Structures are given as C-alpha cells and as structure tokens.
C-alpha cells in the first residue's frame with residue numbers, strides 16, 4: 110500500500126485525552142460512540158496525562174463494536190530530576206513506566222514491552238524539541254491537533270532528518286477536537302499489527318478532510 114488519499118488501509122487517532130486526564134472532558138463512552146459513528150477513523154489510542162486508568166474501561170466499552178479498536182496508552186510528562194523535559198506517548202501499554210520518568214527510561218520501558226514510544230509535539234509547549242535527537246524512540250508526532258502549522262512542519266522535518274516515522278494525533282481534550290488529524294496505516298485491526306506498522310514506518314499523517322472516499 111502506498112500513502113494516498115484514497116480510503117485504503119485503516120485510520121487512527123494516536124493522541125487523545127479522556128476524563129482520566131484532569132484537563133479533558135471526553136468520557137470513554139463518548140469516545141467509543143464517536144469512533145463508531147465516524148465513517149473511516151476506527152482506531153484510537155487513549156493517551157491520558159501520566160495515567161493508564163481509562164484504558165481498561167474504554168476497551169471494555171469498545172468490545173460491543175467489532176469494527177473499532179482502542180490502543181491502550183499514556184502520555185508521560187518526562188522529567189530530568191525536577192526539570193520538565195517534554196511529553197512522550199507510549200502506545201501499547203496498560204501500565205505506567207517505572208519512575209523516574211526520564212525520557213530515556215520511558216523509551217526503554219516502551220522497548221522492553223514491545224510498545225511504541227512517540228515524541229509528542231516536539232516543537233510546542235510541553236514538547237522536548239532537540240532533546241529527542243538522541244533518544245531511542247519509534248516515531249515523532251508530526252501532525253498534532255493543538256500545534257501550529259509551523260510547529261508541525263518543524264516536527265515533520267525533524268522526523269525526516271532523524272529517519273523516524275511521523276504520526277498524527279488530535280491531542281483532543283474535548284469531543285469537538287477528536288479526529289482533527291489522523292493516521293493512515295498499512296495494518297490490520299489489532300493492536301500488535303498497528304504497533305508494528307508504526308515501527309516499520311507504514312504510517313502516514315493526514316488531515317481527515319483530505320481523505321476521499323473511494
């Protein structure tokens with residue numbers, strides 16, 4: 110499959126927050142309903158701030174719909190001592206990484222459980238920018254729903270320079286922000302296949318408005 114704007118492959122939002130993040134209003138049930146209602150985005154990673162509590166209840170709710178898939182995850186506020194470094198997404202985990210949450214430890218944790226570590230919005234508030242250069246991560250978030258065009262363009266160039274795949278995530282904190290951006294994936298509808306596609310770079314970031322029906 111080549112990246113294209115026809116509706117081939119599967120479509121996913123890899124960064125969003127539920128009410129288990131203190132700053133989000135999205136109920137797990139609403140997320141599942143929105144995935145069910147969406148014409149082609151059927152996969153979502155739950156990435157609450159420093160929490161994995163939404164994963165199990167959301168996956169439980171999604172079981173009622175065979176054509177949608179929830180990826181368990183979290184967004185870790187990495188630190189070096191007391192100094193905030195920047196946010197890192199972990200996709201494919203039901204547990205939080207062991208502390209201390211240095212970027213290196215979080216990336217190592219992801220590797221140790223075959224999860225995926227993604228540097229979130231590197232060139233925005235809470236982004237780690239150039240710090241990501243020497244980390245062993247799987248991907249860079251190159252299209253973030255809460256980041257300026259310039260910030261996303263810089264992230265895309267950065268991912269290219271590092272030779273890493275680029276992912277998209279709405280970073281939704283309210284329902285109207287869900288699925289503002291999406292990933293097209295060469296994968297099947299199961300967690301391992303989606304994670305493998307990211308690692309292999311079989312992922313393309315899009316605005317959903319540019320995805321045309323066949």
Ligand SMILES: [Zn+2]
Pocket residue numbers: 124125126184280
């Ligand atoms: Zn976020």
